[in-house]
């Protein structure tokens with residue numbers, strides 16, 4: 095029934111004020127109002143309609159994306175939107191496009207690695223989109239191993255230029271988004287060569303296409319790398335291939351904040367750490383953590399609303415069947431994902447703070463927190479994207495058969511989201527970076543170097559090795575200090591065990607390779623500890639709103655106790671808890687699921703997703719699922735005609751043949 099709220103009863107059950115929770119989710123009243131206004135603006139604009147994208151062919155899809163990106167830019171200018179509002183508008187447009195890389199990586203790379211002069215030269219052009227840029231780092235042969243890149247930038251003393259060259263097939267740039275068909279410029283990562291000496295990988299600004307006719311400049315071979323996973327998904331993006339055949343660029347197009355090459359061809363390294371060449375990745379990884387909470391919240395919102403609408407079994411004397419959300423198995427699969435979406439939101443907020451702090455310190459030439467920022471962004475990017483990707487697939491299964499329909503929104507969300515586990519650093523490679531950071535922190539304990547930031551707990555090594563949980567009742571697991579201590583002891587013991595095993599190897603690198611699987615488990619435990627701690631810290635703040643804090647406390651406990659239950663082997667084998675304490679945690683978890691149940695719909699309403707952004711019939715705000723599913727089926731191009739194309743050509747002759755055979 096049109097106009098009826100089928101989920102009204104569910105909404106009436108809520109024990110907290112959803113409008114206050116919306117503000118907590120958004121981060122502030124300002125962020126909520128901005129997000130709400132821009133999401134509605136996009137939803138009401140016919141150009142941003144997206145319900146047909148999964149039936150478009152690649153070329154049509156790409157053209158449709160260009161149209162939307164151009165329209166977004168037009169609206170941003172017409173409405174005079176600021177940077178924050180413009181980012182929201184592009185986010186709610188919800189179709190990956192070249193502009194993501196232009197604003198998300200090209201501009202930040204120039205800001206982070208360019209000198210003041212270079213910024214003055216390039217940023218005004220980029221900010222007005224008079225040039226469009228991408229981030230060309232990965233090659234056919236190397237992605238994770240950045241030091242292994244093969245593209246060269248050789249200094250020519252005579253002409254004061256760098257010569258960009260792709261010496262091998264494997265040195266072809268491969269993957270950069272926006273590169274394939276649209277970018278006019280790129281920040282290209284290449285090995286700097288001066289007088290036959292290799293100075294390692296540096297960033298260079300290169301023009302790729304003419305600003306007059308958009309054709310590739312001489313010496314440049316460029317194109318799209320082809321279809322990717324899914325139908326629409328990331329195929330709206332022109333991930334590209336690029337080869338240079340001795341292409342010349344002026345010397346001042348090397349990004350020179352970290353190191354410089356003089357007119358005389360002298361390499362000068364400033365006081366800035368060389369790792370700042372990787373700074374753009376740290377910036378984007380931090381955004382990706384926040385984005386993981388958004389992606390997961392969309393899937394959870396769809397699965398939760400649909401689970402309240404869907405009924406199976408349990409009818410007695412003609413009464414309604416049971417809502418599937420009331421099945422304990424459904425709750426045990428769904429509610430930890432709901433809790434994770436909130437947990438990642440707060441971890442993302444904290445990471446944004448950490449990133450802003452490290453950026454301010456860098457300006458003041460304090461580089462001390464850079465390793466911590468790298469380890470935290472790498473680790474949390476890895477943890478949150480893995481959980482979000484698996485969580486979206488779990489939400490699809492939670493929606494049964496209808497979850498597999500394109501109109502559920504879940505297949506598209508999954509297909510577009512899963513590369514997050516790979517781009518901006520493969521998740522395993524990034525966890526190994528965290529493990530290196532942890533092993534380094536442990537190796538420095540004896541030299542009196544007190545670990546700080548997220549590794550501070552390792553400084554209490556002796557105490558954590560002695561730790562035994564004192565939980566005796568299920569409710570004890572609701573105490574934040576009890577949870578944090580157990581997670582700290584588990585993470586510390588896993589890392590310390592790795593460090594001890596590493597010390598048995600004469601060559602530490604051999605040991606690191608041999609123990610890599612254990613090391614990533616230790617790194618995961620450390621990252622989970624960070625997320626749990628940041629959730630608990632959030633709850634120590636003043637959180638206004640009727641019942642809001644109580645709901646968040648429940649979700650925080652679910653997040654932590656679900657992890658404890660899932661990784662019970664770690665907690666038991668490290669001796670942090672006993673089997674009895676493990677089963678008490680599980681008992682508490684069951685009770686927490688029952689507490690979430692009446693609030694579940696309101697907790698997903700608090701994400702404030704518009705129906706346009708969700709793009710899901712199963713997740714509609716009004717819960718009017720069946721009539722809309724039925725209506726949608728008839729819109730499929732296959733239903734344009736009663737008899738499909740090809741029937742007369744291929745199937746009819748078969749049927750006729752059968753008939754003739756039968757008559758004979």
Ligand SMILES: CCCCCCCC/C=C\CCCCC/C=C/C(=O)SCCNC(=O)CCNC(=O)[C@H](O)C(C)(C)COP(=O)(O)OP(=O)(O)OC[C@H]1O[C@@H](n2cnc3c(N)ncnc32)[C@H](O)[C@@H]1OP(=O)(O)O
Nearest residue numbers: 194195198199231237238240369372381385468517518519
């Ligand atoms: C585009 C954003 C739009 C925003 C809006 C939308 C929201 C987001 C949603 C979607 C975004 C979609 C975007 C997709 C676009 C994708 C882009 C890309 O994928 S770009 C390419 C990314 N590539 C990688 O991530 C490569 C992964 N590899 C690496 O990062 C590194 O090489 C490494 C594996 C980490 C390093 O390997 P190695 O050990 O060989 O290290 P070295 O290079 O020798 O360095 C040693 C020391 O340096 C430290 N280190 C390493 N990295 C960093 C860093 N980034 N910052 C600081 N320090 C770093 C390392 O720890 C070593 O330290 P020590 O041990 O010596 O102390």
Ligand SMILES: Cc1cc2nc3c(=O)[nH]c(=O)nc-3n(C[C@H](O)[C@H](O)[C@H](O)COP(=O)(O)OP(=O)(O)OC[C@H]3O[C@@H](n4cnc5c(N)ncnc54)[C@H](O)[C@@H]3O)c2cc1C
Nearest residue numbers: 229230231232236237238269270271513516517518519522
């Ligand atoms: C959709 C998408 C968009 C992208 N956009 C861009 C872009 O705009 N610009 C850009 O420059 N790049 C981009 N990339 C490339 C991306 O950054 C790389 O694919 C990513 O960094 C992973 O590197 P790789 O492909 O070399 O994987 P590989 O390193 O080859 O990984 C293959 C396997 O090897 C394992 N492995 C690798 N090294 C180790 C190790 N040391 N120890 C243990 N296991 C290891 C990995 O875990 C993985 O299982 C994009 C990629 C995708 C999928």
